[in-house]
Amino acid sequence: MLGLLGVLALAGAAYVLYLDLLVTRQFEGRRWTLPAQVYAAPLELYAGLQLPAPELAHELERLHYRRVTRLDRPGTYRTSGARIDVALRPVNFPDEKRDAQLLSILCDSNGIESLQDAAGREVPVLRLEPLLIGSIFPIHGEDRVVVTPREVPPLLPAALKAVEDRRFDSHRGVDPQAILRALWVDLRARQIEQGGSTLTQQLVRSYFLSSRQTLGRKLREAIMAIALDAHFTKDDLMNAYINEIFLGQDGDRAIHGFGLASQFYFGKPLAELDSAEVALLVAVVRGPSWYDPRRHADRALARRNLVLSELAEQHVLSAAEAAAAASKPLGVTPRPAGAYYPAYLDFVRRTLRRDYREQDLTEAGLTVYTSLEPRAQDAAEHSLEHELERLDHLKKRGAEPLEGAVVVTTPQSGDVTAIVGGRDVGYDGFDRALDAHRAMGSLVKPFIYLTALESGRYNAATIVQDEPVDVKLAGGKHWRPENFNHDTNGPVPVVRALAESLNLATVGVGLDLGVPKVAATLERFGLTPAPEQVPAMLLGAVNVTPLEAAQLYNGLANGGFHNPLRAVRTVIGADGKALKAFPLQVTQVATPQAMYQLDRLLVQVMNRGTGRPARPLLPADLVVAGKSGTSSEFRDSWFAGFSGSDLTVVWVGYDDDAPTGFTGSAGALPVWAHIMASLGGHAWNQPAPEGIVDMEIEYPSGLRALPGCADDRVTVAVPAAAQIPAKPGCGFPEAGNPVTTLISRSERWLHALVH
């Protein structure tokens, strides 16, 4: 009997030791792991930036600058007429440490006119601090922004103690008085109702994710809490609690810690919260879903005011302060603050995983600077949500909502400025921008025509045959593609074949050039792995993700220069030193002449062809170029196109590959147009390279034409030496005429001279 007791005691002691080890290790691990913090691109302010005063103020608000009448501390701004004064926060860039300082921004109707420092000196250029867009945490779905004790308003720990654990400073991890009281309540109710847990016990529970409350678990929890209390200081435990505790749910994303909860509910840093806001977060601790201030505002308000009266009762706040706070509204933002971009973070994470171990990302305290532009991201998210809603109403198919994805880049730098992975933009799940491999359809056509232009045998006016095609495949099968409307158009100029996305004409050109040639062009522009070399590739039987499509079109938008798309610019180590940079890289992959001719053809897609429905949605002076894509049976609706400053790719479809009933022009194009209109970029307007001239031709026939002799004309870019037949009666000298010969001779001579 004694022996048995001894064994039991030994086992008990071993169990306690084991729990002690377990919880201590967990705590130590948590205490010293710092997730990588990910930042958006900083906004560069400089004279000439086209950002009108109201939008500038909006950007400051996004960074949680508060509008005030007197600049009293960093993080505030005031406006007076066309002038904005900002008390800038201190900021620490890898290459620049800047103290808090005053900046005056003078605006005119276009944007920023000048920047001045406190002494009235001109400031040529200045970066605002970048927006924190998330952190990379080990456990899927668990997100937090870690705060240091300095960033915590003193009211928060005081209020937590007052409401959750009055004897926190004196007990040893568990509070027997509170437990007895809870037990009494539980016994009377014959079920477990009341916690009586200390903050330390709650911390243990959060570490080990045991939500079920059994007596055994509570015992285990109590032992662990005592162990923690014995090993660590109260300050350490409080700091861990503040960073650990669960405070809300947003789809798959669990909101942990008060640092993130402050951003999540109020859109500003914890340090800037007032008493009412702190009290609300303390109220939410007891039941983040029951007291969800967005879904159950009444309940949350009642509990917040209960917390406030408790604080007054315990003299944490004065009665007047508590009453004033209780009269305030909840003050939560209508939806989770915008600085959460799961699809973009997904791309960042994948980029970093190539160079870093998962553990480095989640624990090493890295700082990651990205190319995300919050303005572009917002434009992409809103346009996709709104347009998909509208399209859902138009379509006949049942209740299933359409899906979509967007990628926006800055072509010259290859910066990816926005990624939307689905219409539920805050959902951290299937990222269509990166993972939906879909048939690119007619998005492939520009690469066929680029190959054609490079061959020197084709130009914009070259006549191609839009006639039935029959290709014998291996195994005796035949491939007989058709036009979209099952019609044929006979001889048409290249400009029309591409603008109207004629399948038969394009397949004819592609077969003439050879499938391998076209495949090689796609490869040069960054398609990996190389596409399968089958004739159906000429109609886009190549699966690409929206991000891959953006990579291909980025080269078209960047004048035939390939640069690897990048989300991450720099990674900074915990010591503040740059660990890794992803510098700009450019490789020329097409001749400037062929590229320019193709881009001018893509401008005509917007003016004359399948991109035309976008025109009324865009500013009249915004010259854009692009191409629609529709895969077979309307399964995929694509649009890819660019201005002089931005490239946007949009995909719309169903996850299960069901037909949507929408062409690229009907589905993806309006999304694209809304995004391009809100980006406020500038026109595509490249100067013609050497040897390329403008020429007017008749759109249906491709014949050289003049005003007055042909009604339906279009201006195309062609090689200066190209022989383009003139429309009879257009007043051009006939071929073989001595004058023509003289002109072409002198043209050639001039050409040679220039070279």
Place this chain on the structure above:
Amino acid sequence: MLRALVLLLALALGGCVLRGGPLPPGGPPGAPAGGPQGPAPGAAAPGTQAPAAPGEPGAPPRPRMGPAAMALLGQARSQASAGEFAAAGATLERALRIEPENPLLWAELGRLQLSQGNPAQAEGMGRKALAVASGDAEAQAAAWGVIADSLRARGRNAEAADAERRAAALAPR
């Protein structure tokens, strides 16, 4: 001899940018030195202007760089001279985000790649500089200079000599 001349020219050009030179204040936003950016809607689309003859005498001087890009260029050069090449590159990229079509910035980034021993990347930058330098003989010469040096660094001497000839032919008289 010819090569020395070209190098001298390239240096002179580089120096001109380095000092900031007698440059007028920056052009309007969105209209950096890369080329006219005016609105050109509809069928009278872009490119209707004839490409200016390179090195055309009497061409009006154009604003080459705004004060923001100029300040960043200066900063990049001090970073580069302190051996902080990665930081210099990042600063030049900031300048390029403000003036993405400024050939002088692309050429500068190419020079930086050369000093870091990345001639292949330098050539890409030089070609990009050339592509956005339409009508600007000096910038074209600077671009050809970068291309020439990047080719020379990889032992492609015949191509390099050709690029040098082009640079020399474009240099201002």
